[in-house]
Structure formats: C-alpha cells, structure tokens
Amino acid sequence: MSRHDKILVTGARGQLGRELAAALSAHGEIFAVDRAALDLADRTNIVRTVRSVRPLLTANAGAYTAVDRAEQERDLAFAVNATAPGILAEEARRCGAVLIHYSTHYVFDGAQRTPYSESAPTGPLNVYGASKLGGERAIAHVSASALTFRTSWIYSLVGSNFLLTMRKLAAERDELRVVADQTGVPNWSRALARATATLVSRGNAYLAERAGLYHMCAGGEATWYEFARAILGDQARPRIVPITTAEYPTPARRPAYGVLDTRLFQRTFGFALPQWQATLKECVTSAAEPPVGEAVG
Numbered sequence: 001m002s003r004h005d006k007i008l009v010t011g012a013r014g015q016l017g018r019e020l021a022a023a024l025s026a027h028g029e030i031f032a033v034d035r036a037a038l039d040l041a042d043r044t045n046i047v048r049t050v051r052s053v054r055p056l057l058t059a060n061a062g063a064y065t066a067v068d069r070a071e072q073e074r075d076l077a078f079a080v081n082a083t084a085p086g087i088l089a090e091e092a093r094r095c096g097a098v099l100i101h102y103s104t105h106y107v108f109d110g111a112q113r114t115p116y117s118e119s120a121p122t123g124p125l126n127v128y129g130a131s132k133l134g135g136e137r138a139i140a141h142v143s144a145s146a147l148t149f150r151t152s153w154i155y156s157l158v159g160s161n162f163l164l165t166m167r168k169l170a171a172e173r174d175e176l177r178v179v180a181d182q183t184g185v186p187n188w189s190r191a192l193a194r195a196t197a198t199l200v201s202r203g204n205a206y207l208a209e210r211a212g213l214y215h216m217c218a219g220g221e222a223t224w225y226e227f228a229r230a231i232l233g234d235q236a237r238p239r240i241v242p243i244t245t246a247e248y249p250t251p252a253r254r255p256a257y258g259v260l261d262t263r264l265f266q267r268t269f270g271f272a273l274p275q276w277q278a279t280l281k282e283c284v285t286s287a288a289e290p291p292v293g294e295a296v297g
C-alpha cells in the first residue's frame with residue numbers, strides 16, 4: 001500500500017474502529033465511516049459507499065455488538081454481522097481489494113478446556129455468536145482476498161466495555177460481584193489495531209496470499225473476576241467477590257471457556273501479541289483514545 005491508497009474503515013466510532021483509523025493512517029488515505037455515514041444493515045448504502053470510495057483495503061470494524069439485545073433483534077444482528085461482511089467481500093473481490101474483518105470467540109460453545117484452534121467445531125450459544133459465524137461463512141463463500149481475525153473481550157478507554165464498567169461500579173459500590181467461571185482473553189483495541197497495521201504495512205499482495213481465518217489475541221487467559229482484579233488493583237475498596245454465571249443470569253448465554261489458540265497467526269505472520277496483563281498496564285497509562293477519523297457522507 002502507498003500513502004495515496006484508500007483505506008475504508010467501518011464502525012469508526014467503535015472501540016476498534018477508531019483505533020484502526022489512527023493506526024492505519026500511516027499506510028493510506030483513511031475513509032473512516034460511522035453508522036450515520038455507512039449503515040451496514042443497508043446493502044445499497046454499502047455498495048454505493050465502497051464504489052464511491054474505491055478503497056484498496058477495507059477494515060470492517062462495524063458490528064452489531066449488543067450481545068444480550070441481539071436475542072430480541074435477530075434480523076438486525078444478522079443483517080450487520082452476517083450479510084454485510086459478505087457484501088463487503090463481494091465488493092472487495094470486484095475491485096481487487098483486500099478485506100480485513102473481525103469475529104469473535106462467541107462462535108464456540110465454550111465446552112473445551114484447551115484453546116480453540118481455527119478449525120475447532122463451532123457452536124454458538126447466542127444470536128450474536130451465530131450472526132458473527134454467519135459473517136465468517138459469508139466471507140469464506142466469496143473467493144475474495146479476505147482475512148478474518150477472531151478475537152475476544154475487547155476493552156478500551158471509550159465506549160461500553162468491562163474495564164469502564166468496573167471503574168464506574170468501583171466508584172459507586174463497596175462490593176463488586178464478578179463472574180469467576182467464564183474464562184477468556186482481554187484485548188485492548190489498540191493492540192489489535194497495531195497488529196492489523198503491522199500486517200497492512202506488508203502490502204496487499206502479502207495479505208492476499210494469506211487470505212483466511214486466524215485467531216488474533218493477546219497471550220494468557222483470565223476469568224472476568226481475574227480481569228476485574230487486574231483492572232482495580234489491590235485497593236481495599238471495593239471488595240471483589242467471585243460469583244458463578246448462574247448467580248448473574250443474562251438474556252444471552254456466554255461460553256464458559258473462550259481462549260483462542262493463536263499459533264496459526266504466529267506461524268503465518270511471525271509475531272505474537274503481548275500478554276494481556278502487559279497490554280492492560282499500557283492501556284491504563286496511555287493517552288485517551290484517538291478521535292473519530294474523517295467520515296465520508
């Protein structure tokens with residue numbers, strides 16, 4: 001890619017989208033579009049936007065991510081998470097562009113007790129997971145130059161995420177009850193954006209040769225309880241109490257275990273993301289998240 005090539009970033013107001021728009025700006029001219037500029041539930045809007053921007057690379061960070069609400073909004077979740085990635089892949093193929101897409105460990109049922117490989121059988125427990133799996137399949141169905149990166153538990157200093165929820169509740173309460181029987185890997189959106197930028201810096205031909213599905217994730221693993229303790233540190237207040245999933249019922253079921261095996265990513269691209277604890281430390285001492293990039297109408 002040269003600095004004059006166009007890069008389309010969807011979901012530009014999201015945790016990952018705003019970081020991608022910043023991290024990829026060294027590698028091309030960024031067109032960062034939020035939901036108002038590009039509604040991923042609208043096929044005509046997607047096609048019109050891609051054909052007018054004519055990006056050499058699209059990074060699709062837009063997604064319907066309201067996991068519990070998705071149980072009631074199945075059609076919308078599928079339109080954004082399953083249908084839209086397929087349309088983006090068709091448009092990328094049409095103009096010889098590369099598509100980078102993100103998926104989730106929620107495509108798995110969480111019954112395993114060892115990290116999931118890319119080829120492990122899927123079995124989503126909720127509508128969100130099923131819709132994201134639909135997106136992976138829609139992309140795989142189009143023979144485009146597309147890379148799909150599954151990841152898990154994204155946090156940042158903006159938006160709606162576990163880190164900010166814990167900080168807010170810690171300021172309000174003496175005791176926090178946190179689920180200790182779900183295991184995953186926390187990922188700072190900036191670390192995912194940096195890893196993506198490293199790959200993008202290697203050029204479209206490099207990416208096209210490695211089209212496929214990969215697990216892009218920090219090292220290590222944690223329960224929500226352990227993640228909460230790492231966020232809040234050793235302070236005396238609030239007391240953090242481990243509880244079971246059964247004690248914290250939610251409309252959507254979550255996998256009990258969602259650690260992703262990243263060895264294929266490491267073998268293919270030659271590097272690993274740092275351990276989640278180191279990344280969390282960097283996040284909490286970092287400057288605020290970058291502002292939303294330039295949007296096209």
Ligand SMILES: NC(=O)c1ccc[n+]([C@@H]2O[C@H](COP(=O)([O-])OP(=O)(O)OC[C@H]3O[C@@H](n4cnc5c(N)ncnc54)[C@H](OP(=O)(O)O)[C@@H]3O)[C@@H](O)[C@H]2O)c1
Pocket residue numbers: 010011012013014015016017034035036038039040041060061062063064065080102103104105132150151152153154155159160189
């Ligand atoms: N968050 C996690 O823990 C997690 C874990 C694993 C994988 N992922 C995946 O990683 C990617 C990035 O997630 P994230 O954490 O950055 O999510 P996020 O902060 O919720 O951002 C998603 C963005 O998509 C936008 N969006 C929603 N519906 C849209 C529509 N119809 N048209 C256009 N944009 C729409 C949202 O806009 P509004 O702000 O207007 O709603 C939001 O800005 C997604 O593919 C997600 O599925 C996330």
